[in-house]
Amino acid sequence: MSRFLSERYASLAPYVPGEQPRDKKYIKLNTNESPYPPSPEVIKAVGREEMADLRLYSDPDCKILREKLAARYGVEPENVYLSNGSDDILSFAFMAYCADGGKAAFPAISYGFYKVFANLYGTDAMEIPLKADFSIDYRDYLNLDRTVIIANPNAPTGRTLTVSEIEEIVKSNADHVVVIDEAYVDFGAETCLPLIHRYDNLLIVRTYSKSRAMAGARLGFALASKGLIDDLNRLKFSTNPYNVNRLTLIAGAAAIDSDDYFMDNCRRIAATREKTAKALTALGFAVIPSKANFLFAKHETMKGEAIYRLLKERGILVRHFSDPRICDYNRITVGSETEMETLVDTLTAIVKEGTTL
Ligand code: PMP
Numbered sequence: 001m002s003r004f005l006s007e008r009y010a011s012l013a014p015y016v017p018g019e020q021p022r023d024k025k026y027i028k029l030n031t032n033e034s035p036y037p038p039s040p041e042v043i044k045a046v047g048r049e050e051m052a053d054l055r056l057y058s059d060p061d062c063k064i065l066r067e068k069l070a071a072r073y074g075v076e077p078e079n080v081y082l083s084n085g086s087d088d089i090l091s092f093a094f095m096a097y098c099a100d101g102g103k104a105a106f107p108a109i110s111y112g113f114y115k116v117f118a119n120l121y122g123t124d125a126m127e128i129p130l131k132a133d134f135s136i137d138y139r140d141y142l143n144l145d146r147t148v149i150i151a152n153p154n155a156p157t158g159r160t161l162t163v164s165e166i167e168e169i170v171k172s173n174a175d176h177v178v179v180i181d182e183a184y185v186d187f188g189a190e191t192c193l194p195l196i197h198r199y200d201n202l203l204i205v206r207t208y209s210k211s212r213a214m215a216g217a218r219l220g221f222a223l224a225s226k227g228l229i230d231d232l233n234r235l236k237f238s239t240n241p242y243n244v245n246r247l248t249l250i251a252g253a254a255a256i257d258s259d260d261y262f263m264d265n266c267r268r269i270a271a272t273r274e275k276t277a278k279a280l281t282a283l284g285f286a287v288i289p290s291k292a293n294f295l296f297a298k299h300e301t302m303k304g305e306a307i308y309r310l311l312k313e314r315g316i317l318v319r320h321f322s323d324p325r326i327c328d329y330n331r332i333t334v335g336s337e338t339e340m341e342t343l344v345d346t347l348t349a350i351v352k353e354g355t356t357l
Contacts, residue, residue: 012119027335032209039262058244062249068257082252083244084219085218102123103126103145104148107150110150141173142169146173149179159290159291163195177203178203184291184292200227202224211266214251218245283347299351308320316346318330
């Protein structure tokens, strides 16, 4: 840090993304990317002509893609906001609704970025503990008089709330925004999208990074009442109006045109998840029931960190968190069938060697 950095940022603890090592080729199960490529339509959509058009700015209103997403989700274009990944939207949500001493609440074990944004924007953050089984008790979020941020399914647990539980939260915090981060919803959870027609304080955040296999394109979207979408646009047009680039807009639209391809892959990943969960359970792992594209699992005897390290030595990357509340666990992204078979074979060998490091 230089001596020039503003004092308010001096104590920031930035988010630490999952590792992307280059030393060798790993089976990469650590950042919840899709094991499958984007659809052939997406790959075809970005051609020479589009490259040549890069001399032009992108459409700051993202009109075509907003219309496509509106049609896909049964809302109006005015209910859709697009941004540079969903992290960008979450950042704007903290900036818009709970910056400078504003109050927020989110689960104590959840997506790590919520805490980073709270720090960045000077939010008074209440972190609400999970229950012993890692579930969220929706009753802890009623009448909080704060902005509420919940990932559903939650990360890194994969556990879900029901739509009626979310509705209770939204209803009882009518004077605050409730952000439901649905990054993983396409893998088998229930979306609370129908609620945006009844509640003007519900902001749903989605991403192309997981179910639409486009993490590298950086595309996220929000679905909400017109008022909340206008707020996000206000911030976007006050920072970077071109925050979604031309190629990503084109790829994002082609993805909606070939949506069946992506939703089929989500079902495939969900089936692989269930099969892997069973195999891990048979190996002595406690596996949290997940509706996301990852599993959160701890072994009955082996330490989480040791499993992470032994897997990495053998070419498989998973995500280990050092937080003492979850350090016995590893978060394992659901890869392809073959990748997961290799994972299970490797873990079988590791467990058999009886290492208790
Ligand atoms: N929300 C959750 C719960 C996540 O796990 C992630 C991925 N790290 C994101 C949001 C951000 O995704 P992106 O910025 O790639 O859209």
